Amino acid sequence: MYSNSLIELDRAHLVHPVASYRGHEKLGVRVLASASGATVTDASGKQLIDGFAGLWCVNAGYGHESIVEVATRQMRDLPYATAYFGLGSEPAIRLASELAERAPGNLDHVYFTLGGSDAVDSTIRFIRYYWIARGEPQRDQFISIEQGYHGSSTVGAGLTALPLFHAGFGIPFDWQHKIPSHYAYRNPVGDDPQAIIDASLAALRRKVEEIGPERVAAFYAEPIQGSGGVLVPPKGWMKAMRNLCHELGILFVADEVITGFGRTGPLFACEEDEIVPDLMTVAKGLTSGYVPMGAVFMGDHIYQTIADSAGAAAVGHGYTYSAHPVSAAVGLEVLKLYENGLLDNGRKAGARLMAGLEGLKDHPLVGDVRGRGMLAAVELVTDKEKKTPLPAAADPARRIFDRAWENGLVIRAFANGVLGYAPPLCCTDADIDAIVERTRKVLDETL
Numbered sequence: 001m002y003s004n005s006l007i008e009l010d011r012a013h014l015v016h017p018v019a020s021y022r023g024h025e026k027l028g029v030r031v032l033a034s035a036s037g038a039t040v041t042d043a044s045g046k047q048l049i050d051g052f053a054g055l056w057c058v059n060a061g062y063g064h065e066s067i068v069e070v071a072t073r074q075m076r077d078l079p080y081a082t083a084y085f086g087l088g089s090e091p092a093i094r095l096a097s098e099l100a101e102r103a104p105g106n107l108d109h110v111y112f113t114l115g116g117s118d119a120v121d122s123t124i125r126f127i128r129y130y131w132i133a134r135g136e137p138q139r140d141q142f143i144s145i146e147q148g149y150h151g152s153s154t155v156g157a158g159l160t161a162l163p164l165f166h167a168g169f170g171i172p173f174d175w176q177h178k179i180p181s182h183y184a185y186r187n188p189v190g191d192d193p194q195a196i197i198d199a200s201l202a203a204l205r206r207k208v209e210e211i212g213p214e215r216v217a218a219f220y221a222e223p224i225q226g227s228g229g230v231l232v233p234p235k236g237w238m239k240a241m242r243n244l245c246h247e248l249g250i251l252f253v254a255d256e257v258i259t260g261f262g263r264t265g266p267l268f269a270c271e272e273d274e275i276v277p278d279l280m281t282v283a284k285g286l287t288s289g290y291v292p293m294g295a296v297f298m299g300d301h302i303y304q305t306i307a308d309s310a311g312a313a314a315v316g317h318g319y320t321y322s323a324h325p326v327s328a329a330v331g332l333e334v335l336k337l338y339e340n341g342l343l344d345n346g347r348k349a350g351a352r353l354m355a356g357l358e359g360l361k362d363h364p365l366v367g368d369v370r371g372r373g374m375l376a377a378v379e380l381v382t383d384k385e386k387k388t389p390l391p392a393a394a395d396p397a398r399r400i401f402d403r404a405w406e407n408g409l410v411i412r413a414f415a416n417g418v419l420g421y422a423p424p425l426c427c428t429d430a431d432i433d434a435i436v437e438r439t440r441k442v443l444d445e446t447l
C-alpha cells in the first residue's frame, strides 16, 4: 500500500511517541501525505475525515493558504529572533498583546513556549518564584486530579495522573498530589451534578488539610479532562473549585492546552466557566498545529510580584525558541481566522456533533456520550446496566482505531474503549454527519 522502503525506514529509525516500540515495528505505520479542510489523505491516496484534528490541535483545519503565506513571509523577513537579552520581534510582541486583550480578567502577561508540556513546566517555576517572592517559600506542594493530563516532561508528568507516564521515574514526586476526578459516568457519588461538585470540593479541602494549608502552592485543572477520556465536569464545577482555591489562599491553574482556541465554543473554556484563573496554559490551537507553540498566561498579580522581588535580577527560565517569530506570525493569522468565522462554525458544528453522537445511544455498545463544543467522547461498554468496560485483553483501542481507519475516519481510541472526538472547527455539516455515520459502522463491526 505504501512504499516498502518508507515503512522500513520508519521501523529502523523513527521513534514514535507514546507507543509500544515492538508493536509498532510489527504493525507498521500509516503515512499521511496531504490534507485539506477536515480531510486527510494517506500515502496510498485513501481519504479520511480527521475526527481528532491531528492530536486535538488542527482547530482551523488543513490547507489554509493565508497561514502558509504569513509563515513564508516571516521566514523570509526574520526566521528567528531570540527573546533573550531584551530582544523581541514584532509578531511575538503583537501576539502577546492580542492574546492578553482576549484572555479572561487580568491574565495580561504571556510567556511563550514550544508546546503544552513546557508551558506546564513553566507554571511550576513561576509559581515557585511567586511564593518565594511573597515570603512563603514553604509553599512547594502541588495538587492535580486523577485522570488528568498535563504533559510528559519529567516534572509535569508528575501532575499528569496517567500511570503510563510515571513508571520508572519515581513520579509523581512527593510534592505532587491528586484528588479524585469528577468523572460523572463512573463516580462513586453518582451522576448528580451538585453531588459531584460537593465531592470534589470536599476532596480538595481534605487534601489541603492533609498536606498542611500553609504548604500548598497551587491546584491544576483542565476545564475538560482530555487525555483522561474527555471527562466533562458539571456546570459550575470550575467556578466552585476556583472559589475554594481563593478561599484557601492557593493558586488556581487552568490547563487549556486542549480546551483553548474554540475547542469548547468560546476562545477559552474559562470564559464559559466564568472564571479567571491565576495562570493559564495553552498550546495546540494557538497555532492550529501548523508550527509548534505554547504559552503561559500570568495574572498581573503573579507577574508584578515576581517582577518586584526579582528587581534587576534575571528570572532563570527560558528556551531558545521562546516567542519564535514564525510561530507567532502563524498565531496572529490563526487568531484572525477564529474571529472571522471559525469560532462560529465550530459552535454550530459542535452542536451537530453532540446531537449526532447522542443519537448513537441506542446502540448496544454505547454506555455514555459526553462533550462540549467540538470535544466529545463515546464510552463503550459490554453491559449498559453494569457499565462493564470492553475487555482490555481484546485491545479495543487498536481494534477500534483500525476499524475507524478502514471506514475513512480518524478518531482517538482510548485503551478502555472510549472513543475521543475533536474535529477541526471548520467541519461542514456533511463532515459531521460522516463522522457520526462512520462511527455507527465501526460500532456495528465491533459488536
Ligand code: PLP
Pocket (backbone or CB within 6 Å): 114, 115, 116, 117, 118, 120, 149, 150, 151, 152, 222, 226, 227, 255, 256, 257, 258, 283, 284, 294
Ligand atoms: N496539558 C494538556 C491538558 C494536554 O492535553 C497536553 C497534551 O495533550 C499537554 C498539556 C502537553 O502538551 P504538549 O503535548 O504540547 O507538550
